[in-house]
Amino acid sequence: MGKLDGKVSIVTGAGSGIGRAIASLFASEGSRVVVVDVNDDGGKETVNKIRNNGGDAMFIHADVSKAGDCENVVKETVRHYGQLDILINNAGIDLPKAKPSADFTEEEFDRVINVNLKGAWLMSKYAIPEMLRRGKGVIVNIASVAGIRPLPLAMPYSVSKAGLIMLTKSMAVEYGNRGIRVNAVAPGWVSTPMAVRAASAYGATYEDFTKMFLQRIPLGRFADPTEIARVVLFLASDDSSYMNGAVVVVDGAISLA
Numbered sequence: 072m073g074k075l076d077g078k079v080s081i082v083t084g085a086g087s088g089i090g091r092a093i094a095s096l097f098a099s100e101g102s103r104v105v106v107v108d109v110n111d112d113g114g115k116e117t118v119n120k121i122r123n124n125g126g127d128a129m130f131i132h133a134d135v136s137k138a139g140d141c142e143n144v145v146k147e148t149v150r151h152y153g154q155l156d157i158l159i160n161n162a163g164i165d166l167p168k169a170k171p172s173a174d175f176t177e178e179e180f181d182r183v184i185n186v187n188l189k190g191a192w193l194m195s196k197y198a199i200p201e202m203l204r205r206g207k208g209v210i211v212n213i214a215s216v217a218g219i220r221p222l223p224l225a226m227p228y229s230v231s232k233a234g235l236i237m238l239t240k241s242m243a244v245e246y247g248n249r250g251i252r253v254n255a256v257a258p259g260w261v262s263t264p265m266a267v268r269a270a271s272a273y274g275a276t277y278e279d280f281t282k283m284f285l286q287r288i289p290l291g292r293f294a295d296p297t298e299i300a301r302v303v304l305f306l307a308s309d310d311s312s313y314m315n316g317a318v319v320v321v322d323g324a325i326s327l328a
Contacts, residue, residue: 073101074308079152081105081144083135083194084162086113088263089213091120092296093159093303098126100304102157105148106130135162135190136182145197154205157307158198160191160235161213165265169224169272180227187231192238199242199251207250211306212239213299214255214318216326224273232257236318243316252315254306259322260284261294290323 080097084090086108094104098121106121106128108114114130121128131147133140148155164186166179191212202208217225218232239255246253260266260281270280285291302321305311320326 073099074304074310075157076101078102078156079105079148079154080157080159080307081107081148081155081194081198082159082161083107083133083144083190084213085117086110087117088265089258089261089296089299090159090161091117092300093161094128095121095124095126096297096300096304097157097159097307098128099124100308103127103152104129105144105152107133107135107144107162109134134186135160135194136185138193138196141190141193142197144194145201149201155198155201156205156208158194158202158208158210159213159303159307160194160210162190163187163213163231163265165228165268166225166272167268169274171224172226175227183227184231184234187228188234188238191235195238195242195253199246202251203246203249205250208252209307210239210242210251210253211303212236212253212255213303214239214257216257216259216320216322219257219318219320220326239318240316247315252311254311254314254316255318256299256302256306257318257320257322258294258299259320259325260288261296261299263296266293284325287328288323288325289328292323294321294323 082094085094085106215232221229243253270277
């Protein structure tokens, strides 16, 4: 028996990295999974992996920074599966180049905020009414330790993740007494395509980039996406039934170093 048997989950940004790991793990634990991404190839690949392992999944193309796309994801989920139990707000973008705060353009700032923060709010805005109709639901937001301790030369990203943490706490307070739990996970460095892009943004090879940060991580390595997914599963399942408004740091203690 899986931890999510009978559940229906939406996972945004599930075309690769942490999102794909979450979607795959959820499916293996019995959830029907709606894979959401702007990358059609990546999203469909995630769905195929799930189906090949005997799971149930569907793909919906969506840009979470657009209200219409978010509303459509929820509507199509309910139309296809008849319910919505879990929302994982994982979709996020990074920056093409690391630079001081005043050097970012307005467009760069807006794009990161719109996807990483506004996108999570929009998805929640349309998911919450469906959860309220059922009298229960779970939202897990994928934040970052960069929202707790700023990542140098990445102000828009850090601000977006700090905002996501406060969004988590605000919704937890507002909807906890109506059956909806809202928590967040704050990963540190994870071995994903985004980490590779981050190395490029800092003008370094991935090998040099990892060496630089490995010196600061007490566990001495980057996380595997599945290690983050397991924590998300805990928060999405009944195992964490009394957790609401929590921010679980999963960073190998880099934020303490």
